[in-house]
Amino acid sequence: MATTSRLLLLLAAVCLLAGAADALRLPPDASFPGAQAERLIRALNLLPGASSGRGGKVGAGAEDVAPGQLLERRVTLPGLPEGVSDLGHHAGYYRLPNTHDARMFYFFFESRGKKEDPVVIWLTGGPGCSSELAVFYENGPFAIANNMSLVWNKFGWDKISNIIFVDQPTGTGFSYSSDDRDTRHDEAGVSNDLYDFLQVFFKKHPEFVKNDFFITGESYAGHYIPAFASRVHQGNKKNEGTHINLKGFAIGNGLTDPAIQYKAYTDYALDMNLIQKADYDRINKFIPPCEFAIKLCGTDGKASCMAAYMVCNTIFNSIMKLVGTKNYYDVRKECEGKLCYDFSNLEKFFGDKAVRQAIGVGDIEFVSCSTSVYQAMLTDWMRNLEVGIPALLEDGINVLIYAGEYDLICNWLGKDMLKKTICFLESFCKFSSS
Numbered sequence: 349m350a351t352t353s354r355l356l357l358l359l360a361a362v363c364l365l366a367g368a369a370d371a372l373r374l375p376p377d378a379s380f381p382g383a384q385a386e387r388l389i390r391a392l393n394l395l396p397g398a399s400s401g402r403g404g405k406v407g408a409g410a411e412d413v414a415p416g417q418l419l420e421r422r423v424t425l426p427g428l429p430e431g432v433s434d435l436g437h438h439a440g441y442y443r444l445p446n447t448h449d450a451r452m453f454y455f456f457f458e459s460r461g462k463k464e465d466p467v468v469i470w471l472t473g474g475p476g477c478s479s480e481l482a483v484f485y486e487n488g489p490f491a492i493a494n495n496m497s498l499v500w501n502k503f504g505w506d507k508i509s510n511i512i513f514v515d516q517p518t519g520t521g522f523s524y525s526s527d528d529r530d531t532r533h534d535e536a537g538v539s540n541d542l543y544d545f546l547q548v549f550f551k552k553h554p555e556f557v558k559n560d561f562f563i564t565g566e567s568y569a570g571h572y573i574p575a576f577a578s579r580v581h582q583g584n585k586k587n588e589g590t591h592i593n594l595k596g597f598a599i600g601n602g603l604t605d606p607a608i609q610y611k612a613y614t615d616y617a618l619d620m621n622l623i624q625k626a627d628y629d630r631i632n633k634f635i636p637p638c639e640f641a642i643k644l645c646g647t648d649g650k651a652s653c654m655a656a657y658m659v660c661n662t663i664f665n666s667i668m669k670l671v672g673t674k675n676y677y678d679v680r681k682e683c684e685g686k687l688c689y690d691f692s693n694l695e696k697f698f699g700d701k702a703v704r705q706a707i708g709v710g711d712i713e714f715v716s717c718s719t720s721v722y723q724a725m726l727t728d729w730m731r732n733l734e735v736g737i738p739a740l741l742e743d744g745i746n747v748l749i750y751a752g753e754y755d756l757i758c759n760w761l762g763k764d765m766l767k768k769t770i771c772f773l774e775s776f777c778k779f780s781s782s
């Protein structure tokens with residue numbers, strides 16, 4: 349009760365501020381998370397085929413896989429150059445055991461280097477965006493040329509690692525369930541699913557179980573990764589199932605500690621000449637209520653976290669009003685069309701019958717970014733995931749926080765502060781930086 353009334357006060361304070369500051373107010377659809385999600389996801393350029401979700405969807409090649417089992421196939425993707433059919437490329441579905449009917453899609457690309465290379469799992473953010481965006485546009489083995497052939501990515505992480513790209517949470521990419529109860533709402537649900545997957549993955553590929561293992565990803569994976577790393581570490585400590593040789597985790601331009609990162613938006617925007625000093629002062633008025641709201645949210649709040657999301661995103665939305673059509677993943681660029689980036693080749697690629705047949709997805713719709721997954725995770729958004737990291741560092745698990753300097757939405761200024769916070773907490777950094 350006390351919390352609720354404080355929340356109301358907080359929202360009232362924000363409205364007052366908004367009244368005073370004219371252009372600043374909660375978006376008219378603030379009380380409708382669905383609409384807000386859709387708008388934000390659009391704002392996040394989250395793109396073609398961004399679609400409602402997955403409830404009731406059937407018709408994949410994974411219909412007959414038993415709970416807790418993998419259905420994996422060796423893949424030669426159409427469009428590859430001649431003579432490269434002997435690659436260790438795989439695609440599969442994992443039927444998640446602690447769900448009613450959920451199936452998790454993944455790609456597994458064995459290293460172009462050597463078998464002993466580390467095993468790496470990559471998680472794209474969103475929440476609700478497919479890791480296939482990374483496969484074909486970021487750090488995967490190849491890119492899709494305009495003539496629909498695949499061209500090698502010389503920066504593909506598969507050159508030095510055996511890399512897994514998963515579509516998660518359920519409803520993302522090609523992952524699906526026929527049962528809405530399988531929707532995930534928090535990091536506990538997300539990390540348990542990923543842990544279950546790893547257990548079965550290494551049973552299927554025992555030759556890789558002794559390799560070093562790393563958890564990686566970007567953006568909203570700044571939430572997934574610390575939770576998943578903790579889950580794996582706990583599993584190891586309790587001798588649950590197969591020991592996972594977790595050596596470290598890496599977060600690129602991630603959202604991990606909102607209290608630090610939301611404060612950094614205006615500083616970053618001013619530094620990059622995206623806003624003027626007057627805008628800076630005006631928008632900064634939202635920081636104290638945002639900080640307060642985040643404190644109420646903590647690590648496991650519910651309604652309070654939703655309120656924090658509403659309050660704090662006013663900061664980002666206000667900046668975006670001034671930034672206009674600039675691409676906030678790379679402020680040097682303008683958005684290309686209404687989606688900022690053009691992912692149409694991927695849509696076309698996954699629309700191809702031969703490709704679908706090769707990867708075993710039947711007629712499951714490809715959801716590049718799911719608004720319903722995004723929406724389902726809204727109470728998770730403002731939670732602080734930094735708190736679990738010191739314990740991992742203490743036990744010798746390495747962390748890499750990296751950031752591209754032109755990304756506004758998860759900018760380096762916030763990252764730098766995160767790094768400093770961790771260093772402040774951990775003597776580990778004293779050793780590593782000396």
Ligand SMILES: *[C@@H]1O[C@H](CO)[C@@H](O)[C@H](O)[C@H]1NC(C)=O
Pocket residue numbers: 493494495496497499
């Ligand atoms: C398709 O485009 C790629 C990249 O531009 C090029 O290397 C390749 O030769 C083209 N393939 C065909 C069949 O035209």
